[in-house]
Amino acid sequence: MLMSTTTVEIEFRTAIRDALAEELERDSRVIFFGEDVAKAGGVFAVTKGLYERFPDRVFDTPISELAITGAAFGAAVCGKRPVIEIMFGDFLGLSLDSLVNQAAKYWYFTQGQTSAPLVVRSAVGAGGRFGAIHSQMPISWFFGVPGLKIVCPATPADAKGLLKAAIRDDNPVLFFEHKKLYSLKGPVHDEVIPLGQAAIVRPGRDLTMVTAMKGVHDCLAAAERLAERGIEAEIVDLRTLKPLDRVTILASLRKTNRLMVVEEGPRTGGWAGEVMAIFVEEGLDDLDDAWRLCTPDHPIPYSPALEDAFLPGADAIVRSVLDRPSFAHTA
């Protein structure tokens, strides 16, 4: 693919802002709203300046998640392309009904006549000491709902390219932004990145690490340390969790025969289990070992002493690999 990659590095948050600005510019049906997103520019300073450029299509709302999400759905099925911000993913519990019972089912009910093309942007993830109600990874709340796409970028380039694709997509899309990535800098390009395509971000022969979002960076850091011990990990950044790119991950497995899934999110009911199920169903012949590293099944702690131990960071990833019988000899 030909990409005009700039050498300038921009922040993850700026990449998201640029994608929004470019889509607002390109398509007059796009509208963007949420709490403190317009005049204040968002609590994570993601959307600064958009209101000034598009005063008719970018606006602040009351603190009313039911209305925000419900209105996005209604507007979507009447010709708009709404993008909404739900400030913290933890608040999506309030948006659940409109997304699950209305938006996700519209295409099916109308027998393919009309879909609900809306995007929900939301900040997720732990590590910021925000406690159990501002740190969650709500993916498993939505993962089992047919009709919802779920996008999870790890880099500024992917954030931009995937958000543009999400806005152009005719389906309801959840677009999750990890808080710890907002200040991450990286190059960007002008391509729209198709939803549903994973990326191999590090090639390796000994082990496949499947992950997403902040996990990609943790796995990359861990892989460098494992390489010093002669273990070469291949890292698959899923980028989109739904639809899931089975082809890329199965191809990697054929090469390495060992699978580790790193998911920031509760072990029970998470997407890591789904990835493993795909391997078992479709790649069993190639499988020598498979396991997952997730967060424990209890609420996210506030205290740094507890939160650090709770999260699957680079140290935990290295330890987890070295604990496997097939790598124990290198430990």
Next chain:
Amino acid sequence: MVRVAADLQLDRTTYESLYRTMVLIRKFEEMVQDLFERGHVHGTTHLYSGQEAVAVGVASVLGPQDRVAATYRGHGHALALGVPPQQLLDEMLGRKTGICGGRAGSMNVIDLEHRLIGCFGIVGGSIAAATGAGLALKGTGNVAVAYFGDGTTNHGYFFECLNFAKVLELPVVYVCENNLYGEFTPWEDVTAGRIEARPEAFELPVQRADGNDLFAVRDAAARALDHARSGNGPAFLEVMTYRYVGHSRSDPGKYRKPGELDAWRKRDPLLIGRQALRERYDASDEDVDRIVESARVELVAAREAGLAAPFPEPGPVDEFKPA
């Protein structure tokens, strides 16, 4: 003009202790801010500075078995209910000795022993929790109090719970602390009509009070509590007040109108409180300074002990309460 009912007249000792609690809250918040800037308090904090008279005024007329649900801006409510400053501070510091063992943090404090069923990080969560507490307390002569802000009156929880509580005649007092802003947004930009028209539509008795004057808050709260306690169903209180610091840690407050902060500072609840001590109780400036100093000394000790307290140790946690 609200008149102070006879049974609400405070003796000097009691009033001094209420004033001291207001001072304690202000100084506690200043300490938390300082510890935040020094990297000992983490994540984010939502300080209560400027609103002290509300929490202390309402708490001063609560009964021992009443229940309170507060918000992420809950340090003041907790202290007013008697949560020990040491344990509250240790929670912010993420220590094992914190009121929730360092698990919950600033936004999610719970202290059942002191009637605080929770501080709720979800806007509207306090309204829901207090409504349910009212369901549990109905017929006992005890009351549940919900604290929440102006911005929260636009939330689904607000409308559903007020209607629910009225239909079921639950003993709940809803205290809306109107500090003029929800985060960075002036309340009037996102609120249709008057706030008090909403509970009025549900036929809750509504009072508005000066939230910076402890006596005014206390008087209105006493009436509302009395209404709910006597089995007449829920009551509503809108108190006008102002927060001096940003919404949370990363807010320079650019949305404030020119002169607004200064105007409110002139009506500081601590100033009004000091004046009341002098005028109503004949206290001298030295008397008042002694109270302020004793709060300061208490917090200096708490700070030192908090910073020396142990961190919790990570280990397996039971997902469920065992049988």
